[in-house]
Amino acid sequence: DAGVTQSPTHLIKTRGQQVTLRCSPKSGHDTVSWYQQALGQGPQFIFQYYEEEERQRGNFPDRFSGHQFPNYSSELNVNALLLGDSALYLCASSSLDRAHSGANVLTFGAGSRLTVL
Amino acid sequence: AQRVTQPEKLLSVFKGAPVELKCNYSYSGSPELFWYVQYSRQRLQLLLRHISRESIKGFTADLNKGETSFHLKKPFAQEEDSAMYYCALDHGQNFVFGPGTRLSVLP
Numbered sequence: 001d002a003g004v005t006q007s008p009t010h011l012i013k014t015r016g017q018q019v020t021l022r023c024s025p026k027s028g029h030d031t032v033s034w035y036q037q038a039l040g041q042g043p044q045f046i047f048q049y050y051e052e053e054e055r056q057r058g059n060f061p062d063r064f065s066g067h068q069f070p071n072y073s074s075e076l077n078v079n080a081l082l083l084g085d086s087a088l089y090l091c092a093s094s095s096l097d098r099a100h101s102g103a104n105v106l107t108f109g110a111g112s113r114l115t116v117l
Numbered sequence: 118a119q120r121v122t123q124p125e126k127l128l129s130v131f132k133g134a135p136v137e138l139k140c141n142y143s144y145s146g147s148p149e150l151f152w153y154v155q156y157s158r159q160r161l162q163l164l165l166r167h168i169s170r171e172s173i174k175g176f177t178a179d180l181n182k183g184e185t186s187f188h189l190k191k192p193f194a195q196e197e198d199s200a201m202y203y204c205a206l207d208h209g210q211n212f213v214f215g216p217g218t219r220l221s222v223l224p
Contacts, residue, residue: 003160033212042121042203042214043161056211090161092212104149104207108161 004109006091012115021076021112025093032074035090086116119208121215129221130194138189138218140204149207150187156200194222
């Protein structure tokens with residue numbers, strides 16, 4: 001099991017552009033959460049997807065949107081990029097089934113580092 | 118609002134010395150707290166969770182609801198413990214992370 005895989009690992013965009021980041025969850029996990037980690041800070045929750053729907057959302061503007069596919073993989077889209085969107089974007093998968101061993105434990109990917117110029 | 122604070126950005130100790138990484142939280146419900154660790158060039162990973170009441174790599178953490186704290190402790194630090202440590206609170210599958218403490222264990 002490759003665990004959580006994210007792509008791309010690095011990318012550079014300019015202000016106003018749009019970006020799509022991708023995530024495949026760990027085998028057996030059905031829930032995908034996205035976090036933004038700015039330099040020197042802890043991860044901040046963006047949103048969570050389960051059963052192809054956004055279940056929870058953090059304090060991020062509508063420019064941030066996502067999607068979950070039937071195979072549980074997920075995308076994060078950011079429109080109208082700002083300089084302040086430069087960060088490491090982390091995908092984490094988990095299982096909502098509380099009977100599942102390790103439920104509510106997050107398994108993180110390596111992240112996608114976005115630089116906005 | 119839910120909040121996790123870690124007052125120390127950097128903590129340096131000598132090998133063999135005790136270490137305590139502080140974590141305080143604010144949460145109105147019954148909290149589930151975690152410590153995540155990131156070693157150099159590795160992914161963020163779970164170290165321990167309070168509900169398991171276990172010791173991982175010699176680390177323990179006790180939830181103190183009166184002081185709203187979940188400090189991470191180890192009696193004898195090792196060089197391989199050098200890493201970034203994040204305290205996190207599970208707010209219904211929406212994790213709130215602290216800013217992190219970088220632990221540096223000196224030889």
